[in-house]
Amino acid sequence: QSALTQPPSASGSPGQSVTISCTGTSSDVGGYNYVSWYQQHPGKAPKLMIYEVNKRSSGVPDRFSGSKSGNTASLTVSGLRAEDEADYYCSSYAGSNNVVFGGGTKLTVL
Amino acid sequence: QLQLQESGPGLVKPSETLSLTCTVSGGSISSSSYYWGWIRQPPGKGLEWIGSIYYSGNTYYNPSLKSRVTISVHTSKNQFSLELSSVTAADTAVYYCARLSIWGIVDYWGQGTLVTVSS
Numbered sequence: 001q002s003a004l005t006q007p008p009s010a011s012g013s014p015g016q017s018v019t020i021s022c023t024g025t026s027s028d029v030g031g032y033n034y035v036s037w038y039q040q041h042p043g044k045a046p047k048l049m050i051y052e053v054n055k056r057s058s059g060v061p062d063r064f065s066g067s068k069s070g071n072t073a074s075l076t077v078s079g080l081r082a083e084d085e086a087d088y089y090c091s092s093y094a095g096s097n098n099v100v101f102g103g104g105t106k107l108t109v110l
Numbered sequence: 111q112l113q114l115q116e117s118g119p120g121l122v123k124p125s126e127t128l129s130l131t132c133t134v135s136g137g138s139i140s141s142s143s144y145y146w147g148w149i150r151q152p153p154g155k156g157l158e159w160i161g162s163i164y165y166s167g168n169t170y171y172n173p174s175l176k177s178r179v180t181i182s183v184h185t186s187k188n189q190f191s192l193e194l195s196s197v198t199a200a201d202t203a204v205y206y207c208a209r210l211s212i213w214g215i216v217d218y219w220g221q222g223t224l225v226t227v228s229s
Contacts (some may be wrong), residue, residue, distance in 0.1 A: 001173060003156065034213040038157075045206060045219040046157065057217070089157050091214065097145070097170035099159040099214035 001094050004029065004102035011108040012080045020105045022073040022090030028100050030071035034093035037066055037075045040104075041086045049088075050075060077107070085109040112137040114207050114220035122201075122227050128194040132207030132220060139188045140165045145210045148181065148192045150203040151222070158203075162210055163190055197227045 005023040012018040022029065022037075029035055035053045038046035048057045050066040053073065063078045073092070077084055090102040118130035132146070139146060147162035161171035163181045171179050180193040194201060205225055209218040 003158075032213070034215065036215050038216070045222050046216070047219075048215065048217050051211075051215045051217075052213075091157075091159075091216070093214040097162060097212075097214075098172070099147075099162070099210070099216075101149075101157040101159060104156040 006102040028092040028094040116223040
């Protein structure tokens with residue numbers, strides 16, 4: 001299984017919206033509605049933000065939303081805030097109890 | 111509140127076996143709803159799923175690591191463990207233990223432990 005493809009970086013100004021893509025194949029992203037998104041601040045463990053494509057984890061602001069079309073999933077962060085600056089990783093169920101992660105996207109709040 | 115804590119050597123020599131243990135507190139590792147797994151992150155790089163185990167002992171491994179990985183569960187101690195054999199410098203990473211749903215959603219993470227492979 002190959003890693004999911006994410007852009008290395010994304011950026012936006014406070015208050016703006018930014019979308020991060022996550023591209024896989026029909027064997028992972030396209031084949032299952034089990035895409036998750038994780039936020040990771042430097043030196044910290046990842047935190048679950050979105051699961052099952054578009055469900056927010058407990059306590060996650062509604063500024064974070066997820067979607068999927070075909071083999072590509074997306075995370076949108078609206079109303080950007082300074083604390084949103086972090087690395088974001090997507091993951092997908094890949095069948096037979098396998099999990100695959102994306103390479104990560106560094107989100108910069110300008 | 112569920113907590114996971116990794117423990118084990120922070121330095122392993124090349125060609126030797128990396129061994130880590132994850133202790134689960136605030137919940138039972140024998141829960142039928144979850145798997146328990148290991149995920150690693152090389153310095154400055156992305157996350158890589160290593161493998162998962164069910165409390166019954168059923169294991170599932172990343173195909174790229176399968177030949178070198180063994181994950182075991184120790185229900186009486188509420189622990190599970192990772193062994194990675196024949197390590198090289200490429201195995202240097204922060205290793206996280208985690209709880210996963212049946213569909214691979216990671217909802218609880220340990221704090222992570224850095225393992226360096228060096229002579």
